[in-house]
Amino acid sequence: MNLITKDPKAQSDTAHTGHPTPLTYFKIALILSITTAIEVGVFYIEWLGHGIIPVLVILSGLKFGLVALFYMHLKYDSPLFSWFFFGGLALATSVFIAVLGLFKFFVAQ
Amino acid sequence: MLEAGADPHGENSEHTTTGLNHRKLLMWAFLGSDCMFFGTLIGTYLVSKGRSLVGPYAVDVFDIPVTSVSTFVLLMSSMSMVLAYAALTRGSLKGFRIWIASTAIMGMTFLSFQVFEFYEFANHEVHFKCSTPISDLTEHERTFIDKCAGQDASHEVEEQHGLTPRTNLFGTTFFVLTGFHGAHVTLGVVWLLSLLFYSFRGGVTAKRNLDVDLAALYWHFVDVVWIVIFTVVYLFGVFPGF
C-alpha cells in the first residue's frame, strides 16, 4: 500500500521543481475561460432540451478537475492528499445523490 | 491557527513518518471535510428546489450574464493565486506581491458582485406589460396578472416584490448556500491580505512558502465550490423543466 510516497514519474511539461511552469497555468486558465463560455453558450441553445444537463455536468466537472489537479497540484503531490480530498468529495456526492433519490428528485415531474 | 507542531524543525519538515508536512496534511483533511459541508448545503438547496409556495423564483431573479462575469473573475483569481505561489518559489518576492494583491482584488470584485446581486434580489421588481402573452410570463409574474384587469394592453405592472431568506424556501436555501460561500471568500481575502502584509515584514520568503501554499489551496477550493454552485444553482436554476 504505497499511498504515501511521491509519484516518481516525471511530468512532461514540468520544470525541475516538479511543478508546472507559468505557461501551463496560463493554458489552464484559457481552457477554464473557454469552458465557462461554452457552458453559458450551450445554455442559450434551446434545442438541446434536457440533454443540456449531462453536458453542463461534464463541463463543470472538467473545470473542477483541472483546478484540483493543476492549480492545487494534486497531480504532482502525494496521493494521500488526493485520497483525503476526493474521498470527501465522493462521499458528499454519493450521500446526497442518495438523499435526492429518497426525495424523488430524479423522477420526472 | 495553524502551527508547525511538536516538531521543532517546523517548516517543510522532513522529520515526519510520511515526509509530508503536518500543516499541509491538516489542510487537505480540512478540505475533504469542507466538501461534506458544502455537499450538505447544496443537497439542502436541491431537496428544497421546487417546493417554494410563493415567488420570486430563480427564473425571476437570476441574471446569468452578470453572474458569468463574476464567475470568470473568480476563475482568473485562481490563476493569479497559482502564479503568486510560482513567483514566490522562483524567488521573486515582487512578483509574489503583485500576483497575490491581484488575487485579493479579484476576490473583492467577486464579493462586490455578490453584494450587488443580493441587493438586486432583495429589491426585485415584477415588471411586465399587460400585452405580454401569458405563456411568456413566469409563474411568479402570472400571480400579478389580475393587476391588468380593467387596464388597456399598454399598461405596465410594476410591483416591488423582493427575495430575502424569509420570502420562500428558494430564498432561504439560496442565500444561505451562496452566503456561506461568500463567507469563505471573505476569509480567503483576509488571509491573502495578511500574507501580503506579512511579506513586508520578512515573514514570506522563497523558502518559507508553506503559508502561501496553504492559503492557495484554500483559495482554489473556494473556486471549485463556486464552479459547482454556478452550474447547479445558477444554470440549472433557470433551466425550464429542471
Added chain:
Amino acid sequence: MISLTIPIPKRPTHPTGIWNWLTTIDHKRIGILYGVTAFILFLTGGIEALYMRAQLATPEAEIVSPEVFNQLFTMHGTTMIFLAIMPMGTAFFNYIIPLQIGARDVAFPRLNAFSYWTFLAGAIMLKSSWFLGGAPNAGWFGYAPITGVPYNPGHGIDFWILSLQILGIASLAAAFNFVVTIINMRAPGMSLMRMPLFTWMTFVTSLLLILAFPVITVALIELMFDRFYGANFFVPAAGASPLLWQHLFWIFGHPEVYILILPAMGIISEIIPTFSKKPLFGYPVVVLSGVVIAFMGWMVWSHHMFTVGLGPVANSVFALTTMAIAVPTGVKIFSWMGTMWRGSIHFSTAMLFSVGFVALFIIGGLSGVMHSSAASDAQQQDTYFIVAHLHYVLFGGSIMALLAAVYYWFPKITGRLMSESIGKINFWLTFIAMNLTFFPMHFTGLDGMPRRIYTYGTEMGWDLWNAVASMGAFLLAASILVFMHNVVRSYRKGEISGSDPWDGRTLEWSISSPPPEYNFAEIPVVETRDPFWAQKRDSVATARVGGGSGEGEHDIHMPQPSYWPLVVSIGLLIGGYGLIYNVAVAVVGGAIALIAVYAWSFEPVNEPEEH
C-alpha cells in the same frame, strides 16, 4: 520577532500551579483534563437519568413535571453522547496515542489545548441552560418542526444549537489533530499494519468525525437561521420537508454511533490480548472490519426512519445494508473470543470489564439486528425496546470499555495500581445493575411502552418492570460511587505499579509511569507488531524499544505553553451567549477569538531564545 501593536502578556514559559493547567499543551495533561471533565459531566448526565428513573419507578408519579421530564431526557442523551462518552474517548486518545506510536506529543499541541477548552466552553453553555430559563426539550435528535420557534419559543433549543456547534468545533479540531498525528508521527518502522488496534480505531474514528460533523454543523446552521432570522429550511408552512432534518441528522447520527463505539472496540482489542497472553487473533481482519464498519456506516442512516414512509424499495435497501453491517461487527467479536481461546487468561478488573463488554455488546448487537428488519422495526420504533438496545451498546458497550480502559491505563497515568478487590466489587455491581436496569426495558418496549413518556397508568401492566429498572438504575449509581472511591483511594495510596504492571505489548509500557514530559528519551524503532512484547520475549536483536540514552533530557525541545488557545475558546463562549442574548456581545466574543487567532498564529512553537 514580530512586534504587534497590541500589548501581549509575556509567554508563560514555565508556569506553575493553576496557570500550568490553563496554559498546558502537553498531551498527557490535556488528556487528564479531558478525562476528569468528562467524568464530572457523566455524573450530571447520570443524575438526570436518576430523576427520570425515580419518576418512572411507580405509575402516575409526580416527582418531576412533564415539561421537566422532556428537558431531562433531552439533556441526558445530549450530555452522555457529546459531553461524556466522546470526550472520555478523547481523553484516552490524548494520553495514549502519542505513547503508543512512539511520539513526544501530538502534531498540533496548541490546537489540542484549544480542543479541550472549546469542549469545556460547549459543556458550560449546554449545562447552564438549566439555570437560564430551561434546558432544551426536543430529544437528543431535535426533530423538526418541534424545534421551530412556534412550538418551542424559549431559549432551550438555542442553547442546544449553539453548544453543539461549539462542541463540534472542538471535536473537529481534535479529529484533524489525531488524523495528522497518527499518519505523520509514528516512530520509525511503525507501518500501518503494525499500529496497535486502539491507534487504528482512533484513526478511523477521527476520519469518521471529520466527515460526519460538517453535516450536523450545516443542519444546525440551518435550524439557527430558521429560529433566529425567520428562514424556512424546516418550516412545513413554507413548503419545506421536515424530513430533511431527519435525513441530515441521521447521516451524521449513524456515523456518530460508530464514533462512540469504535474507540471502545479499540480499547477491548488492547486489553483482551494482554490478559490472554496471546497476540490479537486475526489482527488484519480486525483492522479491516473496523474500516469496513466505518465505510458502511454511511449507507444505513435511513434505518432510523423506517416508519416515515420512504417506500418499500428504500426500506428494503436500508434494511439489507444494516443487516450487512452486522457481519464485520460479528467478525470482531469472534476475533476477541479467538484471542481468549486457549489463552492463559488473567481475570484482572480491566479484563472483567472487557469480557463484560463483549457479552453485553452481543446482546445490544442482536437487538440491533432485530430492528434492522423494517417490518419488525415498525413495532419497535419509539418504544423502550430501542432504549434497551441503545443502552446495551452505549452503556454495556462504550461505558464498560471506558471503565476497562481506566483500570488498564490508570497505573501508566498515575504510577499506582487500582485496587483489584474493590475493582471486582465494582465490576460485578456494574454488570448486575446494568442488566437489571436495561434488560426489563426489552419487555416493556415489546409490550408497547413508548419512549419519552413522563408517566403511565397502572392498567398498562408496566409497573413491575419499571420498578425493577429504577432499582437497577440506583444500584448502577452505587457502582459508580464504588468506582470513584477506588480511583481516589488508589490515587492516594495505591500500590506502586512500576512501568509495566500487565506485561504490556505496546510502546506505552516501555517508559516509566507516569511518563516523563517528553515521553521517550530516545524515539523507539519498531520492527514488529506488539513491539514491546517482542522485545521482552524474543529479545529481537535490533529492537530498541524504550530505554536508550542517546540524547540527554535537556536536549529535547518540547513545545511551550500558550495562553492563546484558552483565549480563543473564551471568545467562542462569549460569542455563543451573545448570539442568544445580545448581538453586540457576540461581536465582542468574535473579536476576542479573532485577535487571539492572530496572536496564536504569530507565536512560534518555541521562543527562539530558548533554543
